[in-house]
Amino acid sequence: MSKKVLLVDDAPILRLLLKDILEKNGYEVVAECSNGNEAVAKFKELRPDLVTLDIIMPEKTGLEALGEILKIDPNARIIMVTAIEDRESLMKALRSGANDYILKPFEEGRVISAVKGTLDE
Amino acid sequence: MAINKALKFVAQLSIDKASQALSRFIRVGAKIEMDDIYMADISEITGKLSAESDEVVGAFIDLGGDVKFKFLFFVNAQDSCLLADLILRRPVGTTTTYDQYTSSAVQEIANILSCGIASVFTSDFQLGITISPPTVIHDFVGTVFLEYFMSIAVEQNEVMMIETTFKIVQQNINCHMFIIPDSKTEKVLSYISNTL
Amino acid sequence: MNSQEIVVGIADYKVAKAPVVLSTNLGSCIAVCLYSSLHKAGSMLHIILPDSSSGINKDGIKTAKFADTGIPEMFNKLQQVCGVGINDCVAKLFGGAKILQQVSNNIGQANEIAARAVLKQLGIRVVAAKTGGEKGYRVKFDLITGKVQCQIFGEEIMEY
Numbered sequence: 164m165s166k167k168v169l170l171v172d173d174a175p176i177l178r179l180l181l182k183d184i185l186e187k188n189g190y191e192v193v194a195e196c197s198n199g200n201e202a203v204a205k206f207k208e209l210r211p212d213l214v215t216l217d218i219i220m221p222e223k224t225g226l227e228a229l230g231e232i233l234k235i236d237p238n239a240r241i242i243m244v245t246a247i248e249d250r251e252s253l254m255k256a257l258r259s260g261a262n263d264y265i266l267k268p269f270e271e272g273r274v275i276s277a278v279k280g281t282l283d284e
Numbered sequence: 285m286a287i288n289k290a291l292k293f294v295a296q297l298s299i300d301k302a303s304q305a306l307s308r309f310i311r312v313g314a315k316i317e318m319d320d321i322y323m324a325d326i327s328e329i330t331g332k333l334s335a336e337s338d339e340v341v342g343a344f345i346d347l348g349g350d351v352k353f354k355f356l357f358f359v360n361a362q363d364s365c366l367l368a369d370l371i372l373r374r375p376v377g378t379t380t381t382y383d384q385y386t387s388s389a390v391q392e393i394a395n396i397l398s399c400g401i402a403s404v405f406t407s408d409f410q411l412g413i414t415i416s417p418p419t420v421i422h423d424f425v426g427t428v429f430l431e432y433f434m435s436i437a438v439e440q441n442e443v444m445m446i447e448t449t450f451k452i453v454q455q456n457i458n459c460h461m462f463i464i465p466d467s468k469t470e471k472v473l474s475y476i477s478n479t480l
Numbered sequence: 481m482n483s484q485e486i487v488v489g490i491a492d493y494k495v496a497k498a499p500v501v502l503s504t505n506l507g508s509c510i511a512v513c514l515y516s517s518l519h520k521a522g523s524m525l526h527i528i529l530p531d532s533s534s535g536i537n538k539d540g541i542k543t544a545k546f547a548d549t550g551i552p553e554m555f556n557k558l559q560q561v562c563g564v565g566i567n568d569c570v571a572k573l574f575g576g577a578k579i580l581q582q583v584s585n586n587i588g589q590a591n592e593i594a595a596r597a598v599l600k601q602l603g604i605r606v607v608a609a610k611t612g613g614e615k616g617y618r619v620k621f622d623l624i625t626g627k628v629q630c631q632i633f634g635e636e637i638m639e640y
Contacts, residue, residue, distance in 0.1 A: 326489070326490055326491055326542075327489035327490060327491050327492035327526075327542075327544070328489060329489065330489035330490045331487045331488060331489030331492065331504075332487070332489070334487060334489065334504065334505035337618060339633075419580060419582070421579060421580075422633075423507075423579070423615055423616040423633045424505055424616045424618055424633050425505075426504075426505025426616065426618065427505050427506065427507045427579065427615075427616025427617070427633065428616075429505075430490060430505060430506065430507045430508075430509060430616075431507045431508070431579050431580060433490060434490075434507070434508065434509075434528060437490055437491055437528055437545070438528065438529060438545075441491070441540065441542045
């Protein structure tokens with residue numbers, strides 16, 4: 164059975180791009196969210212195998228959502244996504260329990276290796 | 285403010301960084317060229333720019349912190365469909381109408397370009413810059429310009445304009461990018477350019 | 481007869497006699513058009529703010545930015561250059577859209593209210609207006625007929 168991924172990014176085109184990459188490689192995107200609040204709610208409801216979480220988003224940021232998701236499930240697998248090389252936020256996310264990160268613009272090879280690594284595949 | 289050679293160099297550096305960031309993003313060569321850098325009266329410049337009736341998609345961003353700029357990127361509405369296809373790595377021509385993806389494409393390109401510009405100041409000159417979320421407008425080119433100019437025109441009667449156009453290789457997409465430093469930033473730019 | 485087209489930028493006005501078309505693009509700004517059919521003369525002002533009281537900046541005040549200073553100044557110019565009196569003159573208003581949805585204050589609406597108040601004070605009647613909405617405007621004011629062609633983005637051209 165294909166692994167379920169929850170995709171979180173406020174940019175529709177980047178969600179679509181990431182979705183294309185993931186589906187082409189056999190993963191199932193179970194839901195897409197455009198902010199941290201939706202992400203936490205959808206995580207609770209769907210319990211995906213993996214979450215890709217954009218850092219800069221309106222309403223609730225990826226960093227805030229990361230903390231809440233890990234409270235719901237400390238073993239949640241989460242990959243942070245960021246457009247700028249914002250090392251400070253990224254390091255904070257990794258220290259807080261995110262498994263890995265991918266930088267925008269997406270490189271398909273890097274996305275898949277991060278996903279496989281995070282899912283222990 | 286005097287527009288000297290060194291200031292032009294700083295502008296060119298920013299534009300080159302933006303070019304590189306964009307080429308990486310869409311995986312197609314993009315060459316941005318500075319058309320001009322000049323001081324303009326707000327009435328004259330908006331009169332000149334709003335004479336066109338084209339339908340465009342534009343995104344503007346405020347860069348804040350140590351240096352403040354107003355940034356505008358816009359492209360013909362039809363060409364925004366081509367940009368969406370390039371980002372999605374689909375055959376060009378797949379997207380035919382303006383929708384949330386074309387709007388998002390313009391927004392992301394504006395993000396990438398402004399991050400490229402900001403990186404010149406953050407890494408080359410160690411200044412702190414914040415970047416606002418982009419505002420995307422699909423409208424007449426004149427209206428997009430006016431809304432971009434509004435907050436500047438409230439505070440200033442004359443502005444420094446850095447005007448660029450760029451082509452995306454193979455697709456013949458013409459894009460436009462404008463950068464307007466605020467009046468305090470003109471001083472910072474002048475200081476930077478004098479130390480070069 | 482071919483009319484010359486004069487584009488009016490923000491915070492500016494133009495006064496002219498037929499055959500001329502005055503044109504502009506609008507967002508939240510308001511175009512105030514004054515016309516005298518007797519003189520075949522008119523003017524267009526492109527204001528961006530209602531009130532000049534907070535309008536002094538490092539470059540000094542630019543009166544055509546504001547409804548309260550721009551409209552009287554434009555009328556005086558129309559009077560001086562073309563001999564138009566208050567009673568010869570009618571006004572039409574366009575624009576004032578709310579383009580940026582995330583901005584909480586509706587500056588377009590405030591501009592229209594201020595423009596109407598100033599015109600009323602001067603004794604100039606507003607005979608037509610197309611304002612509001614969320615999209616931009618293109619307006620072309622023909623001084624031969626006094627008619628204004630107004631197109632809202634995505635819609636047909638209408639005549640006022």
